[in-house]
Amino acid sequence: MFEFKKTGQQQRQRFRLRAWVAVGLVFACFGLLSWRLWQLQVERHEGLAARADRNRIAVVPIPPRRGEIVDRNGEVLARNYRTYTLEVVPAQAGPLDELFKTLPQLVHISPADERRFRRRVAESSRYASVVLRNNLNETEASWFAAHAFRFPGVELKARWVREYPQGPVAAHVVGYIGRISESDLETLEASGQLGNYRGTDVIGKKGLEKTWEHVLHGRTGLEEVEVTARGRPVRTLRRIDPQPGANLVLSLDLGLQRVAEEAFAGQRGALVAIEPATGDVLAFVSQPSFDPNLFIDGIDVENWKLLNESPDHPLINRPLYGTYPIGSTYKPFVALAALELGKRRAHERFYDPGYYEFGGQRFRNAGSVAYGMTDMNRALVVSSDTYFYSLGPEIGVDALHDFMKPFGFGQLTGIDLEGERRGILPSREWKRSAYKDREQQRWYAGETISVAVGQGYNSFTLLQLAQATAVLANDGVYMKPHLVRGVQDPLNGSIEPTVSEPSYRIPLKQENVDLIKRALNDVVKVGTARRAFLGAPYNVAGKTGTAQVYSLRGGQYRANEIDERLRDHALFMSFAPAEKPSIAIALIVENGGWGGSVAAPVARKVYDYWLSRNPADPEQIRQAQGRPSEPAPAPAMSDVPPPATDTDRPPPADPAPVPRAPGVVNAARVTAGSIAP
Known part of the structure; x- marks a missing residue:
C-alpha cells in the first residue's frame, strides 16, 4: 500500500514537471514569435515595406524628346517622329529560333532585321531589351497588340525616332546619333549622367549631335506603375514628365549651303563662309558628303564599306x-x-x-x-x-x-x-x-x-x-566662329545666343x-x-x-x-x-589645279546667291x-594689266626639298635645300 502511494506521488511530480516544461516551451515559442514579429513589423518595417512596394510597383523611365536642329531661317536639319518598335528580352522570350518561326506570321521581320537583332543580342545582356523591328505602322502595331499574350518577353513600344530630312546636305555639321556603346556608358557614368539615360538607347556620335548632346538630350522622366505578379500594369501611381531637349538654332543658311555644295560639281573639297561681324558660320561644306540617316539604327555592312573604303573619304x-x-x-x-x-x-x-x-x-x-x-x-x-x-x-x-x-x-x-x-x-x-x-x-x-x-x-x-x-x-x-547661333527653350521659345x-x-x-x-x-x-x-x-x-x-x-x-x-x-x-x-569665304578644290580658274568660280556662285538675297x-x-x-x-x-596667265603656283627651288613635316595631310614640300641660317 505504501509502495503504491509512493509511486503515484512520483508520477504526479513527473507530470507536473513535464507540464511546466511544456508551458515553458510554449511561452518560449510565443516569445520567439513575438520577438520576430516585432522585428519584422517595427525594426525592419521601412526596408521591408520598400521591398514590398518594389515587388508591386514598377518604375518605368520615360525618355525625353530630343531637341531639333534648324538653320537660321527655321528650316529643319534634324527632327523627331513617333513610331512603334518591337523590343525583346531574350531571357524571357524563350528559344529565338522558335520566336522567328511564329512572330513573322503577325509582323514582317526581314532577314536584315533578324541579323541585326542577333548581333545585338550577342553584344548585350540576355536580360536587356533589344530592338527587333522599327517603324511598325498602325496596322502592324494593332495586330501584334491583340496577340501579344502569345509572345512573352516581346513588347510593343512607342518611341521617338531621329530623322535628317536634308540627307547629305550639311551632314558633317549636323552629324548623327547611334546606339549607346560600352564606351559611351563608361563616359556617362564618369560624368554622373548615366541615370539621365535610363530608357534611352541612342546618343550623339558625330557633329553637333555629339558636341551639343548635353543640350539636345533633355531630362528623363519616370512613371510608377502598379503591376501584377506577372508584371502586367494595373494603374499609374505617380508620373514625372520628361523635359524635352533644347533646340539648336544654327548660323547656317541652308540655301547657301546647298548652292555651295552643288558648286563643287562632284569634286572633292571644302568651303567655309563666315559673317565677319558676328562669327556666324553661314556655310560649312565638306565634299563628298554622306547620308546621316544610315547611322540612326546601325549602318549595314554594305553601306559602311562603301563609305569607309571610298578613296574620296566622305566621312572626313x-x-x-x-x-x-x-x-x-x-x-x-x-x-x-x-x-x-x-x-x-x-x-x-x-x-x-x-x-x-x-x-x-x-x-x-x-x-x-x-x-x-x-x-x-x-x-x-x-x-x-x-x-x-x-x-x-x-x-x-x-x-x-x-x-x-x-x-x-x-x-x-x-x-x-x-x-x-x-x-x-x-x-x-x-x-x-x-x-x-x-x-x-x-x-x-x-x-x-x-x-x-x-x-x-x-x-x-x-x-x-x-x-x-x-x-x-x-x-x-576676332569673333569666335560658331555654328550654333542660339539655344532655344522648347517650352517658352526664348533663344539664348x-x-x-x-x-x-x-x-x-x-x-x-x-x-x-x-x-x-x-x-x-x-x-x-x-x-x-x-x-x-x-x-x-x-x-x-x-x-x-x-x-x-x-x-x-x-x-x-x-x-x-x-x-x-x-x-x-x-x-x-x-x-x-x-561674308568671308575660304575654299579648296582638292587636286583641282589653278585657284583662279577652278576655285574662284565656286566662290562666284556662292556670292551670286548670297548677295542677291542680301544686296550690296x-x-x-x-x-x-x-x-x-x-x-x-x-x-x-x-x-597695269598683269600677264594673261592666272597661275599663282610657286615652282620648286632648284635643290631637293626638305623632309615632309610629321602629321601634315597633303603638305607641300617645296623648299630650298640646306642653306645656312
Missing part, C-alpha cells in the same frame, strides 16, 4: 580635320605682316626678274614670268612669288609666326564641333619639338622663303583660313589694312581672279592660291602627265562686299560696274 570633315598648305592665299597676311612690322613700305618697288636668288640658289615665279619693278599692291595682284620670297628672310620665321598666330593660323578656333586639328604654323621652336634628330631640328633660311609663300611646313585647316579672312575683313576684330562679344582685337594700323583690302579688290578686278568675276554686280576682294601636293624635285609640272590625286590644290579666299564685308549698297554696285560717284584716284601700279 575636311574643313575641320584636313590640313593643307594654302599657297598664295597666305600672301595677303605676309604683306600685312611686312607693313605692320616695318619691314617694307607699300609703295617701295622691288625688281622681279622672274626669280629670287638666295645663297646661290634660285626660287622662281610660276611659269618663270618676270614682272619687273613691283610694289606690294601689284605683287598681290599678279601673285609675284619673287616679291614674297624676298620678304621671308626680311621678316624671319619667328616674327612671322607671332604675327600670324592671333589670326588663328595653326591654332584651335574653338568652333563648336569635335575633332578640330591644330595644323602647323612653323617656327624655330616648333621644329625643335617636332623632330628628334638634331640635324632636322635646325631651321634653314631657305625654309623661311617657302613659308612666306604659303608652302613648306605651313599646314592649316580651311576653317583657319576662313577665320583669318574674316578677321582681316573685320579690321582685326552663344557668341555675342569679340574674343579680342588685333592691334593693326587701319591704313595698312585698307591697303591690303584695296590690293585684294584689284586681284578680282584686274588680277588672277578677274575672269571668274566678270560682270559681277558687286565688289569682291580676294586672293587665289595653288598649292602643291608633292615635290617636283626640280621638274616641270604637267597636270595631264601625273595622277589626278597628285595634282595641285586650287584655293581662294575672299570677302564681299569689299567696302563693307558681310547702290554705291558699291556703281563702283563694281565702273561708275564711281567720286573722282577716280590716280592710277597705281596695280592698274
